[in-house]
Structure formats: structure tokens, C-alpha cells
Amino acid sequence: MTETKTDPRILRTRKLIMDSFIDLSSKKEFKDITIKDITTEAMINRATFYYHFEDIYDLLDKALTEVLFVNLNFEDYKDSDFDEDTFVRIFTAITDFQTSLSNRCHRGYEDTIARIIRDQLEVILYSILKRKHPSDADEGLKLSATMLSWGLYGASVEWRRSSNTVSPEEFIKTVTPYLD
Amino acid sequence: MTETKTDPRILRTRKLIMDSFIDLSSKKEFKDITIKDITTEAMINRATFYYHFEDIYDLLDKALTEVLFVNLNFEDYKDSDFDEDTFVRIFTAITDFQTSLSNRCHRGYEDTIARIIRDQLEVILYSILKRKHPSDADEGLKLSATMLSWGLYGASVEWRRSSNTVSPEEFIKTVTPYLD
DNA sequence: GCAGAAATGTTGGATATCCAACACATGATA
């Protein structure tokens, strides 16, 4: 393991910035949030922001990735099998994430959000597949993970379109019988 | 004015420490809270704690002073006269403060808390008296402030003893007619 | 009582953060 622990100041500052950003984004449109707004709320210097993030889009990216990662709560089932329960939990995490975002104001960044969701899914799905088929070629596993992540994301879009007529659990369970 | 603005890192760190302490003190007895607990929660190094506070008693003192200061909300009436309304508001702030403390676990530190309350009151009362009688001797004003602060604190003890049979407002209004 | 563990304080060198200043871009106003 390349375990090189990061300076706690870095963790703390990133957390302060991300928390402030998430907090602000529930009060303002993303386009109206300035870097000064964020650093003021976070009680850190503006220069320090640039020590951690390229720009505000980089922050958007990393903050959403972080939130989704927490939502997915990977630790809970990283050792479990690729069963229906795991599948349902992942799907529910996605829909929860999107619901929480719809309360904030990220209009115009749907494509960014979609990419973040698929990227995170891909990483997780690959690690599960890899454990199930340790000896298989990486290319095949990676492509499977990619396709599954697109599929899951697509399903979440479809679920949103059906506007809550059925719970995420019910929704995804209608397809799990066809997966193995 | 000797306005020398303090480094924002200092303000931020003190806030992190105090907030963590206040948070912890709602979950544990004061005597069971260690400095490591606080610094872990605050995400700061233990050595940094000692950069800001002598020890945990110093923190208790400063944290309670800060909370009481916020409760008193001095800015709101620092320009107002020493009328009944001001008097009632100060008294209410004290009882609110003590009520909030009774939910936390500071048993055994009643004397410390009492001293903090009187000290804060004294500062505020003196500034109000000084504005009302700018030309009077400081000794007299200071002694008046001291006596008033002891009196107000004593009234709050008496009010707590009467265990909520009457609101703080009603309680203190019964004596205001005798003050001028 | 005694030994081990855990908490308190302290220190010097390493590093993240701050500040002030700067150049540049953007948008509003006249």
C-alpha cells in the first residue's frame, strides 16, 4: 500500500471549502457563487483556494464526487457480492444523490454531474467485478464496468422521468432478474 | 483605536476549538473531556491547542465567556439607555445562558460560571453607566457596575430557585420600579 | 503498593496558510 498520510491542514481546509460550497449552493445559483464567497464562508484566504483547486469548476467536480462517494458508502459493501441487494443500494444512492442536487442550483451542469456519477460508478463496479473474476482480462472487466455505469445512470434518468410513481428500489428490482 | 486585526487563522482555529468543545460538552461531562477529544473533533493538532489556551480550564473560561457574549448581543443596545427594556434583556440573556448550560454537563464549576457571568455583566454595565455619567469618577462607576452585576446574578439564582413559576421578564420587572 | 497506559504540557524544524500586491479579464455605465 502506498499509504502516505496527507497533512491534516489539507484535509481540514478542503473540508471547509467543500462544506462552504455545498452550503452556498443551496442558497445561490452556481453561476452566482464567487470564489470570494466561498473563501469568506470557509474562513480561509483566497490564495489558499488556488492551492487546492484549479478553479471553481474543479471544485464543483471534486465536491460532487466527494458527496456522491459518501452517499455510495462503498465501505459497507466492498466485500459483499454482486447480488441484488448491492445493486439496489447503489441505484438508490444515485437517485438520492440526484434528488439532493435538485434542491441545489446546478442548472446547466447536468452533463458534468452525469459524468461524475458514471466515473464513480465505474470505479466501484470495476472493483466488484475484479474481485468476482480475478483472473479475467482487465479490458473486458473495465468495459463491463463502463457499460454498467452508463446503464445505471440511464436507468436513474428514466426513473426521474417517471417522476416518483415508484420507489427507486421497486424500479431497479424490475430489471435485476435479467442480470447475473 | 489600537485596531490591530488578528490573523484569520487564529480566529478560525479558536472557533473550531470552541465549537468542538461546546459540541462535546453536550455529550460528555466536562471532567470526561480530554484535550485530544477536542483537537480531534476540531481537526487541529494538539500542540496548536496550547498555542491558544493555557489548559482546558482556560478554554472553559473563554468558551463560556464567548457564548455569554453572543447571548448578550451587546451591539443591539450598547447605544440605548439604561431603561427597563435594556435591564430585562440583560437579565433574560443571563437566564437563557444558564438554561443552556444546564443542558450541558458542567457540574462542579458553578463558581467558575458565576464569576464569568459577573465579569461580563460588569464590563457591559460599566460601559452603559460611563456613557450615562461621563464625567463621574471611574471608581464610583466601577463599584456600581460591580454591585449591579452581583445583584443581577443573585437575582438569576433566585429565579432558578423559584423553578420557572414565572418568566424571567416578569420576574425582573417586579424589581425594576425600584431602580433608577 | 507497583507497572503500564493514557493524558498533559513543551520544544525545534518542516510546511500550509496568509497577506499584499500585481496583471489580467469581464461587465456595467456614461
Add this chain to the structure above:
DNA sequence: TATCATGTGTTGGATATCCAACATTTCTGC
């Protein structure tokens, strides 16, 4: 167009914070 205000991004020197190590005190179990 020109001007002013506001936001973005960058830099070098100053400073708060971190770390690891240490000595000391206080707690805990036997």
C-alpha cells in the same frame, strides 16, 4: 469608446500550524 468596479489567478516573504519526540503527571488494574 473610455472608465470604473468586480472577479480571477499568481507570486514571495511572513506566520500559524503540524509533527515527532520527550518529560511529567494522572489514572487504572492487579
